Amino acid sequence: MKKHIHAVVIFILTGIGSFAQTKAPEIKDDFQPSELNQPGKEYPMVNSQGYARFRIEAPEAKSVVVSLGLGGTKGGTPLTKNDDGVWMGTTSGPMDEGFHYYHVTIDGGVFNDPGALNYYGSARWESGIEIPAHDQDFYALRDVPHGNVQQILFPSPSTGTSRRAFVYTPPGYSKSQSKRYPVLYLQHGWGEDETAWTNQGRANLIMDNLIAEGKTEPFIIVMTYGMTNDTKFGGLRDFKIEPFQTVLVDELMPYVDEHFRTIPGQAHRAMAGLSMGGMETKMITLARPDVFAYYALLSGGTYKPEEIKDKSQVDLIFLSCGSRENPDGVRSAADALRKAGVNAVSFVSENTAHEFQTWRRSLRELAPLLFKN
Amino acid sequence: MKKHIHAVVIFILTGIGSFAQTKAPEIKDDFQPSELNQPGKEYPMVNSQGYARFRIEAPEAKSVVVSLGLGGTKGGTPLTKNDDGVWMGTTSGPMDEGFHYYHVTIDGGVFNDPGALNYYGSARWESGIEIPAHDQDFYALRDVPHGNVQQILFPSPSTGTSRRAFVYTPPGYSKSQSKRYPVLYLQHGWGEDETAWTNQGRANLIMDNLIAEGKTEPFIIVMTYGMTNDTKFGGLRDFKIEPFQTVLVDELMPYVDEHFRTIPGQAHRAMAGLSMGGMETKMITLARPDVFAYYALLSGGTYKPEEIKDKSQVDLIFLSCGSRENPDGVRSAADALRKAGVNAVSFVSENTAHEFQTWRRSLRELAPLLFKN
Numbered sequence: 001m002k003k004h005i006h007a008v009v010i011f012i013l014t015g016i017g018s019f020a021q022t023k024a025p026e027i028k029d030d031f032q033p034s035e036l037n038q039p040g041k042e043y044p045m046v047n048s049q050g051y052a053r054f055r056i057e058a059p060e061a062k063s064v065v066v067s068l069g070l071g072g073t074k075g076g077t078p079l080t081k082n083d084d085g086v087w088m089g090t091t092s093g094p095m096d097e098g099f100h101y102y103h104v105t106i107d108g109g110v111f112n113d114p115g116a117l118n119y120y121g122s123a124r125w126e127s128g129i130e131i132p133a134h135d136q137d138f139y140a141l142r143d144v145p146h147g148n149v150q151q152i153l154f155p156s157p158s159t160g161t162s163r164r165a166f167v168y169t170p171p172g173y174s175k176s177q178s179k180r181y182p183v184l185y186l187q188h189g190w191g192e193d194e195t196a197w198t199n200q201g202r203a204n205l206i207m208d209n210l211i212a213e214g215k216t217e218p219f220i221i222v223m224t225y226g227m228t229n230d231t232k233f234g235g236l237r238d239f240k241i242e243p244f245q246t247v248l249v250d251e252l253m254p255y256v257d258e259h260f261r262t263i264p265g266q267a268h269r270a271m272a273g274l275s276m277g278g279m280e281t282k283m284i285t286l287a288r289p290d291v292f293a294y295y296a297l298l299s300g301g302t303y304k305p306e307e308i309k310d311k312s313q314v315d316l317i318f319l320s321c322g323s324r325e326n327p328d329g330v331r332s333a334a335d336a337l338r339k340a341g342v343n344a345v346s347f348v349s350e351n352t353a354h355e356f357q358t359w360r361r362s363l364r365e366l367a368p369l370l371f372k373n
Numbered sequence: 374m375k376k377h378i379h380a381v382v383i384f385i386l387t388g389i390g391s392f393a394q395t396k397a398p399e400i401k402d403d404f405q406p407s408e409l410n411q412p413g414k415e416y417p418m419v420n421s422q423g424y425a426r427f428r429i430e431a432p433e434a435k436s437v438v439v440s441l442g443l444g445g446t447k448g449g450t451p452l453t454k455n456d457d458g459v460w461m462g463t464t465s466g467p468m469d470e471g472f473h474y475y476h477v478t479i480d481g482g483v484f485n486d487p488g489a490l491n492y493y494g495s496a497r498w499e500s501g502i503e504i505p506a507h508d509q510d511f512y513a514l515r516d517v518p519h520g521n522v523q524q525i526l527f528p529s530p531s532t533g534t535s536r537r538a539f540v541y542t543p544p545g546y547s548k549s550q551s552k553r554y555p556v557l558y559l560q561h562g563w564g565e566d567e568t569a570w571t572n573q574g575r576a577n578l579i580m581d582n583l584i585a586e587g588k589t590e591p592f593i594i595v596m597t598y599g600m601t602n603d604t605k606f607g608g609l610r611d612f613k614i615e616p617f618q619t620v621l622v623d624e625l626m627p628y629v630d631e632h633f634r635t636i637p638g639q640a641h642r643a644m645a646g647l648s649m650g651g652m653e654t655k656m657i658t659l660a661r662p663d664v665f666a667y668y669a670l671l672s673g674g675t676y677k678p679e680e681i682k683d684k685s686q687v688d689l690i691f692l693s694c695g696s697r698e699n700p701d702g703v704r705s706a707a708d709a710l711r712k713a714g715v716n717a718v719s720f721v722s723e724n725t726a727h728e729f730q731t732w733r734r735s736l737r738e739l740a741p742l743l744f745k746n
Contacts, residue, residue, distance in 0.1 A: 038497055039566075058482025062433050108458070109431030112485040118491055118498060124411055125491060141535055148540075150523030151577075155516065162514055167521075174632045177550050192411075204524075259547040281451065285403070 050094030059085030097133030098357025145171035170218030187277025270294030302333035307342030423467030432458030470506035471730025518544035543591030643667030675706035680711030711728025
């Protein structure tokens with residue numbers, strides 16, 4: 001961990017714009033394929049300090065630049081063509097631990113890295129890269145009993161279609177014929193979709209591991225697409241909560257209660273969301289306090305005490321963010337809620353920003369706090 | 374349908390190598406976005422004759438060529454840069470109905486089309502395009518009760534890891550607490566993986582629709598990755614069936630029987646596979662006649678009567694291919710099996726080749742024949 005912090009300091013001192021490649025002494029030569037590479041692909045690679053190295057074949061191209069998303073090294077990493085006609089380059093500094101979106105700009109066009117798997121973010125399927133983290137065991141695929149993630153297609157009269165959701169059922173769910181479970185409705189962020197929490201977030205593995213360690217009671221997680229304005233895809237400007245609230249509360253929820261062994265009722269339901277999904281969580285939980293008892297905003301804003309009309313209906317408010325976001329705002333909001341008599345908990349993910357490592361850790365902290373009433 | 378055949382004839386007469394673009398009169402101006410585009414993306418587009426039109430932004434590129442997979446117009450479709458710096462082009466002829474893989478070569482490098490969704494084929498995630506078919510209703514997302522597709526992670530001691538499979542459970546499965554179902558084990562082709570049958574093949578929608586129309590009894594489908602030699606990823610040369618047979622028969626099957634409401638036993642199990650998955654199906658069904666009662670090879674070879682040691686153990690052999698493959702071989706193999714006393718059925722998909730439209734139709738024909746004993 002110290003090594004990582006040290007590397008961050010070096011990065012800040014040396015700044016962006018210089019090629020890390022040319023300052024070889026400080027970059028460790030222990031690069032390994034990113035674990036999110038397509039099967040059999042060697043590049044992109046990452047080293048133990050969090051540097052990423054890219055390799056793109058495009059022998060006739062004029063320019064190849066890798067752009068990393070939030071939490072990566074800001075700006076582009078231009079690649080250089082070697083004698084074999086292959087473009088190579090290394091980030092100018094180490095990246096945050098965890099998952100990052102990126103893409104490659106080739107001669108002015110935006111493409112994905114053929115070496116990497118794709119993840120839905122920024123309203124498109126983007127390349128993904130994983131920087132090994134000091135605490136990565138909590139979301140690793142381990143030899144423990146595994147729950148299942150299943151795709152359901154539920155009828156949505158309000159939007160005139162069948163809509164997709166993913167449902168995590170914990171280990172043991174399919175063996176038992178009678179045990180019933182509480183439910184967490186878990187929302188993605190802007191530009192993402194219902195695949196994000198399991199693909200990028202590894203919500204299923206986080207739950208499998210927590211349950212195997214006895215740290216949380218098993219519960220069901222339901223993830224669906226949080227935008228209903230598909231014709232203006234990805235637009236936030238005209239976003240209204242009512243259409244999604246109808247889909248979630250009046251269409252998806254009854255379907256889930258009918259087709260899965262849930263414990264129905266407000267006391268056994270939680271809603272959480274990251275970023276835009278936090279905004280949705282706040283709006284829906286406040287508009288329908290009869291539906292959820294547990295609220296969680298992950299890098300997604302805060303509640304003020306005066307916004308909670310009937311505090312006796314709220315069993316938990318969980319607020320979190322990365323240490324590079326607004327940790328003081330999250331902590332002070334939780335303090336104010338507690339002073340007003342609400343059971344509020346804050347969590348700050350160290351050395352992360354508005355990115356999935358923050359939200360993986362947030363889910364790890366949130367799960368054990370749910371359904372305690 | 375007549376229109377489509379007409380277009381095919383024109384394509385054969387005019388040949389490949391001429392730009393359809395420059396023969397505008399024969400190409401209908403009714404292009405629509407492919408239904409496999411990423412949300413909100415207009416291109417690629419397809420017209421009612423089966424032509425595909427591509428649009429790639431790469432203003433500084435020297436050359437952009439679209440390569441379509443088997444069953445498309447063979448060879449590349451070079452795009453031309455217009456005055457806005459955007460590369461555009463149309464296939465030189467109509468494509469087969471159904472699903473096609475493709476990729477884009479930009480200045481010598483192979484990338485995916487940022488407009489299209491990706492599908493795992495050729496041992497990489499490739500762009501996909503869907504040509505509307507005259508019979509597309511059978512695999513469309515319709516307003517009928519839907520089964521679920523769930524990801525399971527099952528322990529595999531023989532390969533030292535947790536392996537992934539997808540399990541289709543039919544509509545009604547999750548509501549019932551007691552009804553048990555037979556199981557079809559369904560394998561993908563070379564370079565594909567366990568996502569192919571639902572993503573490219575739409576196996577779940579085909580089943581939902583058949584069940585809604587009363588054409589088939591509901592059953593469970595299990596799909597897992599058919600290669601175990603991950604270190605030589607995608608290699609067929611060193612392929613041995615034993616490692617995969619162990620995973621399928623000794624590890625996955627007991628897990629499925631334990632975690633799902635199956636009817637265990639040989640009489641209630643089928644195995645089918647497309648292409649390389651057909652080869653696997655043949656090898657495993659012949660090696661383990663005690664395990665499966667129904668065998669199906671989809672563009673995946675044939676059985677000879679003398680290969681079936683105990684014909685009383687085989688309830689059905691189903692052989693299929695596209696009319697552009699080897700239909701006579703498939704038909705005569707089924708004839709020979711029938712003469713030898715085996716219940717054999719052949720199916721030929723009209724006007725398709727070694728491609729998913731053949732296999733979608735094959736599943737539609739196969740499902741009603743299964744589990745009749």
